[in-house]
Amino acid sequence: MTQNMMAKSKAKKTTILEMNRFDPSHLDELDEHKRSLIRRREILGKGYRLFYSDPIEVVRGKGSHVFDEHGVDYLDAYNNVVSVGHCHxxxxxxxxxxxxxxxxxxxxxxxxxxxxxxxxxxxxxxxxxxxxxxxxxxxxxxxxxxxxxxxxxxxxxxxxxxxxxxxxxxxxxxxxxxxxxxxxxxxxxxxxxxxxxxxxxxxxxxxxxxxxxxxxxxxxxxxxxxxxxxxxxxxxxxxxxxxxxxxxxxxxxxxxxxxxxxxxxxxxxxxxxxxxxxxxxxxxxxxxxxxxxxxxxxxxxxxxxxxxxxxxxxxxxxxxxxxxxxxxxxxxxxxxxxxxxxxxxEDIQGNALRVGNLFKERLRELAQSHPAIADIRGAGLYIGVEFDDPETGEPMSAQVLELIEQMRERLVLTSNCGSYGNIIKIRPPLVFNEADVNRYIEALQGSLEAIGL
CATH class of the missing domain: 3.40.640.10 (Type I PLP-dependent aspartate aminotransferase-like (Major domain))
Structure with a gap:
């Protein structure tokens, strides 16, 4: 058994619906408009989950971008449902x-x-x-x-x-x-x-x-x-x-x-x-x-x-x-x-291959100065970035959650996956382009530096 496998065997597991979720106990920290919307969501039952400690209200989408109620532009690196882009x-x-x-x-x-x-x-x-x-x-x-x-x-x-x-x-x-x-x-x-x-x-x-x-x-x-x-x-x-x-x-x-x-x-x-x-x-x-x-x-x-x-x-x-x-x-x-x-x-498959390869190349360049990035893997525009402690191999679950929040502050939407939630999941609409990759990498680099990784 490798060091990484041993470390993982001792780590605490999480579940798919608990990752990157809003904690209702922090409701009072939000503005009145969001508090009102979240209270109204009680009618949907407790099973529904929101993303982020400060949930986003999205009102419009175009291509690989979504916009909130104030017109703020977020890069969507998560949504695989709108495969050929929002509102094509x-x-x-x-x-x-x-x-x-x-x-x-x-x-x-x-x-x-x-x-x-x-x-x-x-x-x-x-x-x-x-x-x-x-x-x-x-x-x-x-x-x-x-x-x-x-x-x-x-x-x-x-x-x-x-x-x-x-x-x-x-x-x-x-x-x-x-x-x-x-x-x-x-x-x-x-x-x-x-x-x-x-x-x-x-x-x-x-x-x-x-x-x-x-x-x-x-x-x-x-x-x-x-x-x-x-x-x-x-x-x-x-x-x-x-x-x-x-x-x-x-x-x-x-x-x-x-x-x-x-x-x-x-x-x-x-x-x-x-x-x-x-x-x-x-x-x-x-x-x-x-x-x-x-x-x-x-x-x-x-x-x-x-x-x-x-x-x-x-x-x-x-x-x-x-x-x-x-x-x-x-x-x-x-x-x-x-x-x-x-x-x-529109050669969506070709775009997924070209942009995905560029994405992985840029991520590997970033990993050279950030040893917590333990592995980068993917095919096309489905990429996982694993974060493990460089010394122990232990999954860095809490740090990845903090990274995701930092990315959201930098107007980039992404999420996590895996048994321990220590893997950033990059799964954008398939119309993602080079400018989107650059924006994602810039936000990730800034987020890594902000939390000391």
Whole structure:
């Protein structure tokens, strides 16, 4: 076990919804307008979370920027939902035109859903030739688990140590990052985080495959038949571990050897995010059995999908028909189609690759004078910057929270992730440009100096 792994094993863990959250006990420190808005939010219940010790009211967005009620311009380095930028005019026009014409469900014939489905499946491996629509990534993953269980006859679903796959009753039980308050399914198998920083990029494939076979064997001893592996190929909640392109193929092959299905959760790495391929799984040379997707596909309109090999979906639909009232509605399909058109016409994937590479280069330059930056990793415009104590290897969780607050003071929005919250998560709209990178680096450098890192 490396020093870094030993230090992490002793550190206190956190959960995805507790990171970078506003503490209501500090309400009196805010101005009256914000106090009023936060008090009114009580009607939403205690489950809702705000970012930052001084929450931001955003009233407008454009490209990679959002603006508060005073017109202050914040650089948005966090929002992956508006993948082609806030309020992209081509997408906005498509939404408005369709909303003014018709919006209904999928039990009538309508051409837009077919046009979009054909265009989207053309970006998939040919083996994946069917698609069904939902409204959220949670719903897509929920359906994927049901389909995998039906096809394999198994029940066991394996995920990684800090995975987040959604918040339905079924999927939340396979989402360890929600925290101890959410019970995991007794049919859940857990793999370690594919921590390339601690284990090494060249060793990670064998490390994960070995852990996988052991977990399948453990499930088998408990009478649980393995059904599928559900993974986000950039392991975003675990701490952003894309690894070298291709390493994940070994794990996918092991899944099929054990008789299960490979479910690629593309909510985070899909739709050009990695720059190296349109899909996160594609940079590893994998042909999944099921692909789930959501957030970025319609640039802010609720839309998700589950794409499946036809024989697997047919086996499910022969027993269970599927219908979702709002899923695949004409407005959502118009938004998704327009988003895909922007991705193609404006070379969004190429931009993610070019700007992402520049971003990592600038971060590495900064790391030379800031030893607390222990690792910089990412693919395209999904980048993680890990902060560990240079002497002990202990995760610098509190310092990263302070850094995020300092960045907010410098009008740059970013967040954190990982088991200990010691990793800055950079996940901007895919229209991020060189000027945005320069602004981010300047704010990060100033923030590091402000807290003595």
């Amino acid at each position: 005019p081509h997408v906005v026009e498509a939404i408005a035109r369709q909303a003014a014409t018709l919006n209904t469900h999928t039990r009538y014939l309508h051409e837009t859903i077919l046009d979009y489905s054909e265009a989207l499946l053309a970006k998939m491996p040919p083996e994946i030739d069917r698609i069904t629509y939902q409204c959220t990534g949670s719903e897509a993953n929920d359906l994927a688990i049901r389909i995998a269980r039906n096809y394999t006859g198994g029940r066991g679903i394996i995920v990684t140590n800090e995975a987040y796959h959604g918040n339905t009753d079924l999927v939340s039980s396979f989402s360890p990052s929600i925290g101890e308050g959410q019970a995991l399914s007794l049919e859940a198998g857990i793999l370690p985080t594919p921590d390339t920083h601690a284990v090494g990029e060249d060793q990670i494939a064998d490390y994960m495959v070995d852990a996988f076979h052991k977990e399948v064997a453990r499930m088998r001893r408990h009478g649980i038949k393995f059904a599928g592996l559900l993974v986000d190929s950039i392991f975003s909640s675990d701490g952003i571990f894309p690894g070298k392109a291709g390493w994940l193929k070994k794990l996918a092959d092991a899944v099929h050897e054990e008789g299960g299905l490979y479910i690629a959760d593309e909510v985070q790495p899909g739709f050009c995010r990695t720059g190296e391929a349109f899909w996160g799984f594609a940079r590893h040379g994998i042909v999944p059995d099921i692909v789930t997707m959501g957030k970025p596909m319609a640039n802010g309109i609720a839309c998700s999908a589950t794409a499946v090999k036809h024989e697997i979906l047919d086996a499910f639909n022969d027993r269970i028909p599927y219908f979702n009232t709002f899923a695949g509605n004409p407005v959502a399909m118009a938004a998704a189609k327009a988003t895909l058109e922007v991705m193609d016409v």
